[in-house]
Amino acid sequence: MPSIKKNPVLSAAPESQATAPVQARSRRGHGRVTLQNVAAQAGVTSITVSRYLRHPGVVAPATALRIQTALSATGYLPNKQAGQLASGHSRMVAAIIPSISNSIFSETVQGLSDTLQASGYELMLASSGYSLEREEEQIRAVLAWSPSALVVTGTHHTTGALLLLNAAQRNGTPVIEVWDQPVEPQAASPDAISQVGFNHHAVGRAMAEHLLSRGHRRLAYVDSGVVEDFRAHERGAGFRAAAREHSRTHRRDPATVKLINPPAGDAFECGRLALAQILALPGTPFTANIATNITAAAFANDHLACGALLEAQARGIQVPAQIALMGFGDFPISRQLQPPLSTVSPPRHEIGVQAAEVLLAALQSGTPPAHRALEWQMQIRESTG
Structure with missing residues (x-):
C-alpha cells in the first residue's frame, strides 16, 4: 500500500443577397463542424466569426445575430484544446x-x-x-x-x-x-x-463539550465506517480529547468515550446498527438510571445519526431523555426529524x-x-x- 503523507448567440436578408446555406451538420476530420462552415452559413469571413467568438461586442449587431444563428444551426463548438495549445x-x-x-x-x-x-x-x-x-x-x-x-x-x-x-x-x-x-x-x-x-479536531471537541455541558459523562463517538474518511476520524479524535481533558480537570466526575466503528454501507442502516451496538454494551437492556449506560452519542454525519434516531424510536427509547444524539453536516433531513437533530453546520x-x-x-x-x-x-x- 502506498505510504501516506499529510501536508505539514440570419436576420431575413433580401433573397437576392441571401447566401446558400451549407449543410447544418457538415463535418470534417473527426466529425467537428468547422469555423468555415459557420462563416459560410452566416455569409461572413472566418475571421469575423473568430472575432465574434472572442469579443462579441466588437461585431455589428446585425452581423452578430447572423453568426449566432449560424452557430445554432450548425451546432458549432469551439475547439478548446486547440485554443489551449495556441495560448x-x-x-x-x-x-x-x-x-x-x-x-x-x-x-x-x-x-x-x-x-x-x-x-x-x-x-x-x-x-x-x-x-x-x-x-x-x-x-x-x-x-x-x-x-x-x-x-x-x-x-x-x-x-x-x-x-x-x-x-x-x-x-x-x-x-x-x-x-x-x-x-x-x-x-x-x-x-x-x-x-x-x-479544523475538524476543533469540531469534534465542540461536539463533546456540548454533550458534557448537558451533564453527559458516558459518551460514544460513531465513526463513518469509511477507512479513508480522515476528516471524520479527526472529529473523533477531537471528541475524545475533550473528554480526556474534562476527566483531568474533573477527577471526581470523569467522562468516558466508546468509539464505535460501523461497517461501510448505507449510512441510515449503519446508524441503526451503531445504536444497536451501543445498546448492547454493558448496562443493557436500556433502562433509566443505570450508571454504565451510554447517555449521549455523536455521529460522524447526520445520516448515521438519523438512522440511530429511527432505531431508537423503533425500540421505544426516548431521545434525548434516555439517550442524546447529534450529527455533523446539517442536512435538510436533520431539521425535519422528531426530535430535530443537533448537528454541526459546515460552510459547504x-x-x-x-x-x-x-x-x-x-x-x-x-x-x-x-x-x-x-x-x-x-x-x-x-x-x-
Missing part, C-alpha cells in the same frame, strides 16, 4: 472530491462552479471514492489536461500524489486543499499547499466560493494561493435537550 494555458480548473453521491460536497462543487464560470473558467470534476490510491490516479489524469488550477479534498495524500501536487505548483499550476485545515499552522515552504476549510458552499476566489486571485497575480480558515456553526436542537 499555452487552459480555462479549466479541475477538482477532485471524495464522493459525487455524498450530498455534503454538492454545495462546495456548486460554489466552485458558479464562481469560476463568472470569471470565464469551467470546472472539471473527478471523484476519488474515498481512496487515496484512486485520488493519485485522478490527479495524474487531470493534470494531463493541463488545468489552470487544481482543487483536492483534504490534507492526506499518498506520497506519489503529493509529489504530483508539488510538481504542479512548481510548474505554475496553483493547487489548493479544501475541507480541511491542520491543527498546527504549517511551516512556510516552496511545496506548502494552501487550504480553504476548517462558502468553501467552494472562497476556494475559487483564492485560485482566481493566484492565477491573476502569479503568486501562491492564500490560506483561508472558515467558520462552522453548532446547531443545537431538541435531540440533545
Whole structure:
C-alpha cells in the first residue's frame, strides 16, 4: 500500500443577397463542424466569426445575430484544446472530491462552479471514492489536461500524489486543499499547499463539550465506517480529547468515550446498527438510571445519526431523555426529524466560493494561493435537550 503523507448567440436578408446555406451538420476530420462552415452559413469571413467568438461586442449587431444563428444551426463548438495549445494555458480548473453521491460536497462543487464560470473558467470534476490510491490516479489524469488550477479534498495524500501536487505548483499550476485545515499552522515552504476549510479536531471537541455541558459523562463517538474518511476520524479524535481533558480537570466526575466503528454501507442502516451496538454494551437492556449506560452519542454525519434516531424510536427509547444524539453536516433531513437533530453546520458552499476566489486571485497575480480558515456553526436542537 502506498505510504501516506499529510501536508505539514440570419436576420431575413433580401433573397437576392441571401447566401446558400451549407449543410447544418457538415463535418470534417473527426466529425467537428468547422469555423468555415459557420462563416459560410452566416455569409461572413472566418475571421469575423473568430472575432465574434472572442469579443462579441466588437461585431455589428446585425452581423452578430447572423453568426449566432449560424452557430445554432450548425451546432458549432469551439475547439478548446486547440485554443489551449495556441495560448499555452487552459480555462479549466479541475477538482477532485471524495464522493459525487455524498450530498455534503454538492454545495462546495456548486460554489466552485458558479464562481469560476463568472470569471470565464469551467470546472472539471473527478471523484476519488474515498481512496487515496484512486485520488493519485485522478490527479495524474487531470493534470494531463493541463488545468489552470487544481482543487483536492483534504490534507492526506499518498506520497506519489503529493509529489504530483508539488510538481504542479512548481510548474505554475496553483493547487489548493479544501475541507480541511491542520491543527498546527504549517511551516512556510516552496511545496506548502494552501487550504480553504476548517479544523475538524476543533469540531469534534465542540461536539463533546456540548454533550458534557448537558451533564453527559458516558459518551460514544460513531465513526463513518469509511477507512479513508480522515476528516471524520479527526472529529473523533477531537471528541475524545475533550473528554480526556474534562476527566483531568474533573477527577471526581470523569467522562468516558466508546468509539464505535460501523461497517461501510448505507449510512441510515449503519446508524441503526451503531445504536444497536451501543445498546448492547454493558448496562443493557436500556433502562433509566443505570450508571454504565451510554447517555449521549455523536455521529460522524447526520445520516448515521438519523438512522440511530429511527432505531431508537423503533425500540421505544426516548431521545434525548434516555439517550442524546447529534450529527455533523446539517442536512435538510436533520431539521425535519422528531426530535430535530443537533448537528454541526459546515460552510459547504462558502468553501467552494472562497476556494475559487483564492485560485482566481493566484492565477491573476502569479503568486501562491492564500490560506483561508472558515467558520462552522453548532446547531443545537431538541435531540440533545
